[in-house]
Amino acid sequence: MENRIVGVYDNEIKGPLAIIIGGVHGNEKAGVKALDLLFKMLEVEPITNKQFKFSGRLVGIKGNLQALSVDQRYISEDLNRIFLREKIESALLQEHPVDEEAELIGIINEIDRQIEEYQPNEIFVLDLHTTTASGGIFTIVNDTPESIKLGLKLDATVIEGFIKDLHGTVLHYFNEENLNRPCVSLCFESGQHDDKLSVNRCIAASVNFLSAIECVEKFHIETIHEEILNNYANGLPKHCKLIYTYKIDKNENFRMKPGFKNFDRIRKNQILATNKDGCIKAPSDGIMIMPHYQEKGSDGFFLVKDVLGEKIPKKSFL
Numbered sequence: 549m550e551n552r553i554v555g556v557y558d559n560e561i562k563g564p565l566a567i568i569i570g571g572v573h574g575n576e577k578a579g580v581k582a583l584d585l586l587f588k589m590l591e592v593e594p595i596t597n598k599q600f601k602f603s604g605r606l607v608g609i610k611g612n613l614q615a616l617s618v619d620q621r622y623i624s625e626d627l628n629r630i631f632l633r634e635k636i637e638s639a640l641l642q643e644h645p646v647d648e649e650a651e652l653i654g655i656i657n658e659i660d661r662q663i664e665e666y667q668p669n670e671i672f673v674l675d676l677h678t679t680t681a682s683g684g685i686f687t688i689v690n691d692t693p694e695s696i697k698l699g700l701k702l703d704a705t706v707i708e709g710f711i712k713d714l715h716g717t718v719l720h721y722f723n724e725e726n727l728n729r730p731c732v733s734l735c736f737e738s739g740q741h742d743d744k745l746s747v748n749r750c751i752a753a754s755v756n757f758l759s760a761i762e763c764v765e766k767f768h769i770e771t772i773h774e775e776i777l778n779n780y781a782n783g784l785p786k787h788c789k790l791i792y793t794y795k796i797d798k799n800e801n802f803r804m805k806p807g808f809k810n811f812d813r814i815r816k817n818q819i820l821a822t823n824k825d826g827c828i829k830a831p832s833d834g835i836m837i838m839p840h841y842q843e844k845g846s847d848g849f850f851l852v853k854d855v856l857g858e859k860i861p862k863k864s865f866l
């Protein structure tokens with residue numbers, strides 16, 4: 549079996565434990581590629597930049613190894629919906645857990661091992677994803693004030709409220725209650741699955757994350773990644789809240805109308821999708837997030853609203 553650990557970076561200056569996960573969905577490879585590059589960048593940084601200091605330990609982890617190897621979202625169930633106590637307990641009782649249950653145990657064991665070994669005072673988790681539709685990057689937070697504050701420092705739209713409408717995601721599990729020490733977790737959506745720049749945006753968000761949690765001071769790593777992130781994010785709302793989730797019923801024959809992108813403005817009663825009973829209309833005005841254009845998964849689309857009325861500014865990278 550492939551190694552779950554992409555890398556461990558630790559310069560023996562005590563600090564937080566930073567965990568970055570890529571490929572929790574096996575068809576979302578950008579996060580894994582970004583982690584590979586990030587560790588390579590960290591290897592060379594102290595050579596080219598004598599001022600470089602890293603506090604804490606960074607661990608890069610691959611999520612769903614089996615699904616990554618076949619380029620599928622998942623094998624038998626969505627790994628990002630089964631981070632649930634009952635599920636973990638039942639998987640632990642099995643002698644040979646398979647498919648996503650094996651992945652779930654693999655990830656949890658690895659993170660427990662890192663916590664045990666490093667004994668951090670604080671843990672921060674960043675879970676990297678991509679979406680089927682293009683047109684937006686955003687950070688999903690677990691709705692604690694700490695995660696919202698940290699999310700805003702990643703320089704992409706922060707969306708709160710997902711945690712209430714979804715269950716068993718990485719964000720639901722990695723918290724203080726389950727890990728017995730302060731833990732802030734968030735998820736970063738870096739753009740379309742096959743867009744090469746999604747990798748750059750994952751790197752930029754990871755660097756911003758490491759800087760926000762004070763593992764690194766102002767990084768000297770090329771600002772090109774951050775520039776790519778800002779090119780995409782500027783003009784998007786800074787902070788949004790989930791207002792509506794469309795759950796797909798197994799036999800309804802849900803079809804999203806073609807052409808929707810993340811952050812499209814939606815009008816009340818606009819036709820968004822169809823099913824066996826006819827048209828599915830928007831229940832209110834809103835902003836489209838993650839329209840469903842893939843085979844697997846049970847979320848049709850999400851509508852969010854802008855809570856601040858503030859946009860992400862265009863930055864200058866001279």
Ligand SMILES: [Zn+2]
Nearest residue numbers: 573576677678
């Ligand atoms: Zn995903």
